[in-house]
Amino acid sequence: MRTSLLSDWLAQRLDKASVEPSYRQLQRLLREAILAHELPAGRKLPSSRMLATELGIARNTVIQVYEQLAVEGYLLAGTGSGTFVADSSPDQQMLGSAAAAPASSDSGEHLSQRGQRLIASAGVSRRQWGAFVPGVADVTRFPAAIWSRLQARHMRNPRPELLSYAPPGGHAPLREALADYLRNARSVRCEPEQIIITTGIHQSVDLAVRLLCDPGDAVWTEDPCYWGVRSVMQASGLQLKPIAVDAEGINPSPEDLATPPRMMLVTPSHQYPLGMVMSLARRRMLLEFARQRDCWIIEDDYDSEFRYANRPLMSLQGMDDADRVIYVGSFGKILYPGLRIGYLVVPPALAEPFAVALAELYREGQLLQQAVLSDFIAEGHFSSHIRRMRNVYGSRREILMQEISRHFGDAVSVRGDEAGLHLVATLPGHVDDRQIAQDALAAGIATRPLSSYYNQANAPERGLLLGYACVQDDDIARHFATLARVIEEHLQIHR
Numbered sequence: 001m002r003t004s005l006l007s008d009w010l011a012q013r014l015d016k017a018s019v020e021p022s023y024r025q026l027q028r029l030l031r032e033a034i035l036a037h038e039l040p041a042g043r044k045l046p047s048s049r050m051l052a053t054e055l056g057i058a059r060n061t062v063i064q065v066y067e068q069l070a071v072e073g074y075l076l077a078g079t080g081s082g083t084f085v086a087d088s089s090p091d092q093q094m095l096g097s098a099a100a101a102p103a104s105s106d107s108g109e110h111l112s113q114r115g116q117r118l119i120a121s122a123g124v125s126r127r128q129w130g131a132f133v134p135g136v137a138d139v140t141r142f143p144a145a146i147w148s149r150l151q152a153r154h155m156r157n158p159r160p161e162l163l164s165y166a167p168p169g170g171h172a173p174l175r176e177a178l179a180d181y182l183r184n185a186r187s188v189r190c191e192p193e194q195i196i197i198t199t200g201i202h203q204s205v206d207l208a209v210r211l212l213c214d215p216g217d218a219v220w221t222e223d224p225c226y227w228g229v230r231s232v233m234q235a236s237g238l239q240l241k242p243i244a245v246d247a248e249g250i251n252p253s254p255e256d257l258a259t260p261p262r263m264m265l266v267t268p269s270h271q272y273p274l275g276m277v278m279s280l281a282r283r284r285m286l287l288e289f290a291r292q293r294d295c296w297i298i299e300d301d302y303d304s305e306f307r308y309a310n311r312p313l314m315s316l317q318g319m320d321d322a323d324r325v326i327y328v329g330s331f332g333k334i335l336y337p338g339l340r341i342g343y344l345v346v347p348p349a350l351a352e353p354f355a356v357a358l359a360e361l362y363r364e365g366q367l368l369q370q371a372v373l374s375d376f377i378a379e380g381h382f383s384s385h386i387r388r389m390r391n392v393y394g395s396r397r398e399i400l401m402q403e404i405s406r407h408f409g410d411a412v413s414v415r416g417d418e419a420g421l422h423l424v425a426t427l428p429g430h431v432d433d434r435q436i437a438q439d440a441l442a443a444g445i446a447t448r449p450l451s452s453y454y455n456q457a458n459a460p461e462r463g464l465l466l467g468y469a470c471v472q473d474d475d476i477a478r479h480f481a482t483l484a485r486v487i488e489e490h491l492q493i494h495r
């Protein structure tokens with residue numbers, strides 16, 4: 001664009017009626033013209049007096065714009081001989097091969113290989129609440145009044161430490177309160193220093209993997225397992241080896257045992273998603289194997305607070321004499337998922353490196369929330385909330401099981417219902433549970449197909465995961481009737 005044309009070009013585009021001030025419009029237009037090579041390097045711009053007159057704006061506005069664009073490197077000004085477009089275009093020789101990158105409309109092409117794998121196997125759902133989203137607590141029962149009172153206490157005159165970055169490992173009083181709770185409720189053997197406060201199990205697993213594994217290391221996961229931590233591990237470049245489960249939990253074959261992994265991830269208290277408890281014999285075998293073959297066990301104890309028939313079981317960590325178990329837990333299922341506070345319990349020798357790495361990698365904060373949570377635990381609200389919610393969820397589980405049996409009798413059996421926030425309604429092996437889940441979603445009901453938790457394409461079992469915690473008692477029958485109609489249609493199709 002010739003300099004003489006520039007004033008016309010700008011005048012056509014400058015909108016004096018716009019809410020965007022003239023100086024900002026002028027800056028934007030000149031920047032755009034330079035970046036689009038409409039104004040090449042070295043081109044002289046009209047003097048501020050001339051441009052102001054031609055555009056009918058104040059000269060000061062033009063001066064201000066020229067000065068700002070000079071500061072940003074678009075223009076060269078103040079040489080006495082005028083204002084020029086600066087040469088800011090990249091040096092193609094320095095960039096090496098100048099072949100233009102192919103334009104692509106497919107976002108996948110921009111991703112790394114591990115990025116593409118992550119997105120291709122992503123399991124995260126857009127629905128996080130309502131009938132029958134698995135694994136979500138009833139957030140409407142969260143004792144908000146108590147929480148806000150405790151929060152107000154800290155907020156009235158917040159200590160500077162609470163508004164700063166977190167110290168390595170998290171807020172000390174929370175680590176103490178949690179150590180007490182875990183020792184009593186879960187038989188975890190720990191001192192407060194071994195507790196590392198994170199944003200949840202996802203982050204805990206990510207940290208453990210980064211510190212204890214290298215890319216390419218073999219890691220065992222249960223098959224089926226929770227898709228979220230599988231994705232976290234996969235994204236770290238680990239070789240995941242799915243190991244089948246039986247009624248006693250993870251069940252490695254003699255061939256599996258012959259090639260030990262660097263790490264394994266298990267859910268001993270309540271296998272996710274099928275719900276069985278790992279037997280004592282299997283626990284002892286795994287601990288001995290880990291000790292002899294020098295591998296790590298991550299114990300994901302995500303929801304064991306809610307057991308309906310008997311007392312919560314002892315953790316695997318509490319039986320470990322060789323410091324091979326990393327215990328991970330979360331407050332998401334007890335309080336509310338969006339709280340994003342969880343923790344790891346690591347062997348004493350790992351406590352310092354884990355605390356330092358956490359602060360180094362993620363620059364943790366949220367100390368106010370951690371302080372409120374530690375008061376909430378120390379003052380007994382946490383235990384009462386668990387007791388109250390165990391009753392609430394226990395009765396919802398009963399109602400849902402009755403509805404399943406009323407609609408389907410023996411045709412649909414239930415498993416994994418002794419604990420947690422969901423159960424599995426198992427379906428005949430020939431039905432397509434993914435299609436059922438899709439059709440149910442179209443009818444307004446969120447479930448997850450059991451087959452999507454298996455590693456292999458042809459899952460050995462079909463079913464639906466039904467979360468009962470975030471559906472009010474009175475709504476369960478109505479929502480289940482909607483779901484039952486969808487299931488019936490599929491069962492009839494396949495009869």
Ligand SMILES: Cc1ncc(COP(=O)(O)O)c(C=O)c1O
Binds near residue numbers: 202272
């Ligand atoms: C087995 C299992 N582990 C971990 C998580 C996630 O925990 P967090 O929300 O603390 O990252 C879930 C969530 O549903 C889960 O089901």
